Every structure is written in structure tokens, then in C-alpha cells.
Amino acid sequence: MTAALLFDAGLCLLVLVVAFSAVAGRGLFGAIAFFIIYGMLIALAWLRLEGVDVALAEAAIGAGLTGMLLIGAWSMLKQLGVSGLPGGPSVPLRIAAGAVSGLVALALAATVLALPDGREGLSPAVAESLGRSGVDNPVTAVLLNFRAYDTLLESVVLLIALIAVWSLTPRAVWGGVPGLAQHARSDGVLSMFGRLLPPLGLVVAIYLVWAGSSQPGGAFQAGTVLAAVWLLVVMAGLYDEPPASSRNLRLALVAGPGVFLAVGAVGAAFGVFMGIPEGFAKPLILSIEFALTVSIAVTLALLVAGRPRRPA
């Protein structure tokens, strides 16, 4: 028991030191590298809290994709020759910011310690209804049945974010190919890796969706794996991004929210909009999840690729 507590204390300390290096580190690239390590350590913390679903999401999305976005932005800024203001923040600003953030942290910590013991939370309520949800993983049950509204809106938020990114496209390349052209040697290590990994990634993604009904996993984790595979294939120069005006691409983008809404409408026929009928829960949830996986994968990959930069 004490050994576990000691390990957790060490992990927390490491998380804090790495987070501080990511926020206050001198060089921008180093700060981003620390941020990615920070994401992996946070995923470890989630494993310790037995939240394996969150650990997977944090490692894949929080550390992986966010890190890639930040590195992409860093290299874009470098190509543009843009840097921040000369000189770091002034000492008075640091002191004031330290005081404010210290107060925020103290107030939150005091609240944590003031919470009463023996809180039940919503675990019992979820456990009680789990049998009727159609799946055995309580997190998937919450995401796709009990609070399906949240997940539907979230898939729409992803789509809107992509539309917002695309809306920054200049008229000349509207509907064009996202990102910059990638050059990689066709016999190089990267293209070998890019050929080797996709089949494996595909199997892992399908497994994650399927396993998500009874074990940790699900559409978001699987979609991220697929998005990562796609980004690798593009970086390796094996295939280029599809143009943003492609009809198939747009169909893939709306498939998830579309199927989700359609199932919601079926629920309305049975009495409650977005209420998933009990007898068909498992097949309905799985079909939503597979459609969502495709849409999430495409949306995430395009969000990381950025706005169209080349004519179609």
C-alpha cells in the first residue's frame, strides 16, 4: 500500500516538473517536447486511477496528435521566419503571474481537501443500468447510450472545428489539398515504416472499436489510431491528402454524426429522441461506433493537416 503511494507521489512530482518545463522552458521546441512527455506521464497517471479509456485517449490525442499539431505550427512559424517578442517576460510580470496562479492552485487544492468523504458519485447509477445499455464497458455505455447527446454534439464540434479551419483558406486554393507537399525517399526508412504500419494499424483500430463494448477502447481511440496511420502514410509520401472538395471525403466526414442522428430518429419513433431501444442496443451502438470511427479518423487527420494550401 505504501509502496503504491510512494510510486504515485513520485509520478505526481515528475508530472509537475515536466509540466513546468513545458510551460516555462526556455526554447519553444524543447517546451513542445516536454509537453509530449507530459502527456505520456498523464496517461500513466490515468492508468494508476484505473481509467484505461482516458489513458488511451490522453496518450493518443493529448500527447500524440496535440504534440504533432504544436510541432507542425512550430515548423510553419520557423519557415515564415516568425519568432516571439525579444527577451523573456519581465520580472514583475512573472511575480504577478506566479501570485495569481499560486492563488488559483491553492483555492482548488483547498476545495479538493474540503470535499466530504464517502461520495458515491454516479458509479452505482451506471452499474444499475449497465445491463440494459447493450454493452459491458461502463464508459462506452455512458458515451453512447446514457449520455449519447454529449457524444453526438462532440462529433459535431469536431466537424465545426474543421469547417472553421478550412474557412481560413484563401480563395485561390479553396477546396484544394491540405498541408504542404511531402517529400520522402521512396526507398527510405520512413516509406518502409509507412508501408508496414497501416495494415497493423487497421487491425488495431477495428479491435479497439470491437473491444470497446466490453473492455477499454472505443470509437475515439480507434479513430485516433486510424488518423495516425493516415498521417504517417502522408508524411512518408506514399499518398497525398485528398482535396477538401472531394465528395467521398465529405461523405466520410459526416457519416458518423449522420448515422448517430439517424439512430436518434429511430429512437424518436420508439418514444424518446436519442433514446436507444433496449433490444437492439448492441448492434445499434456498434454501428454508430464504426461510422463514428471513420468520421473521427478523417476529421482528426484533416485537423492536424491544416487548411488547404495547394490547388486541387
Place this chain on the structure above:
Amino acid sequence: MIALDVMTVLLVCTGLVFFVAGTAGLLRFPDFHSRLHALTKADNLGLGFIALGVAFQMTDAWSVAKLALVWMLAGLAAASVAQLVARAALDRLPDESGGEHKG
């Protein structure tokens, strides 16, 4: 049971020694490529020993197979990334004194 635990502890500790050695190399070696060398060689071995050690705690063959897959993928990714980093450095280092090399 105890024999299995002893194997796990021994193998994981051996793995950790390699990680410590790799990290020491990363911090102490003078130039870029020898640092990369220390890091990749030691860490791949370290991860191998740790995976082997953890395998002794698994109860079914399926989990051991998954562990082996993870090990293989991590090794493959590390090897590819090390290659890419080394080549990027090779492109950049000769003109380090001059301006930033773009390309």
C-alpha cells in the same frame, strides 16, 4: 509463483540498468550521433528486458503475444525515428555555423 516473481524483478531491473546507461550516455556523450547511439541501443535492450520480465506475470498466451507485438512495434518505431533524426542532423550539422538550412 515466487520463482516467476523473482524472474520478473530480475529482468525488469536488468532492463532498468540499460535505461539508466542509455540516459547517462544521452547526458554525458559529447556529440549528437554518439548520444543517439547510446539512447537507441540501450533503450531497445532495456525495453526488451522489461517486456520479457512482465511476460512472466501474464496468465495466458494471448497477453504474451500482445506484449510481444507492443515490443516489436516500439522497437520498429524507435529504429525508424532514430534513422530519421540521424539523417536530419546529418543534413543540418555541416552548415550549423552558417545560416539555418532550409529544405
Place this chain on the structure above:
Amino acid sequence: MSGAGLDSATLFALTGAILIGIGVYGFIVHAHLLRRILAFNVIGSGIFLMFGALGFRGAGNGTDPVPQALIITGIVVALSLTALAVALLVKLAEEEGGATLPEEQPGRGEAE
């Protein structure tokens, strides 16, 4: 949480609280927008960690599934916002030649 002294879940919740503080510090101190985006992500994951750790139900019982589901939703929304913020930042850099907000540049117009 009281009596038995500090347990692991409380430790992680407190770490979350300090992470939020660290993120707020970075957000105030840095004028560079990419650093602010990074700090925003640290604040976010600090909130998630605090939220989830408070829903921890002891070893073997795991973390309350409702916060877990909300956090997964939150991680995805945070990524969407980060992607949009990065796209806006790159656009700003292309148009203005800077990675900071115009009002933070002391000698506006001389920035280039």
C-alpha cells in the same frame, strides 16, 4: 480523505490543481501564442486529472465512468480547439509576420 491521511486519488487531484496553476502561469506570462496554446492544454489536462481523480472509487473499482466519459469528450474538444487555434496562429503569422497579439507588441509596426 481525512483520517487515513493522504491517499493516491487525493494526491492526483492535488496534482491536477497545481497543474492548473502552472498552466495559468504560462498563459499569463507568455506573449507567444503557441506557448499560450500549450499552456491552455496544460490547464485542460489539469482540470481533467482533478475531475477524474475526485471520482476515483478505490483500487479495483476504478474511476467513476461518467467523469471518464466526459473527460474523453473533453480531450477531443480540446484537440479541436487546439487545431483551430493553431490554424488561426499560422494565419496571423502569414498576415502580420508575428506570433503575438498586436496589442502585446510594444513598437507596433516595427515588428518586422
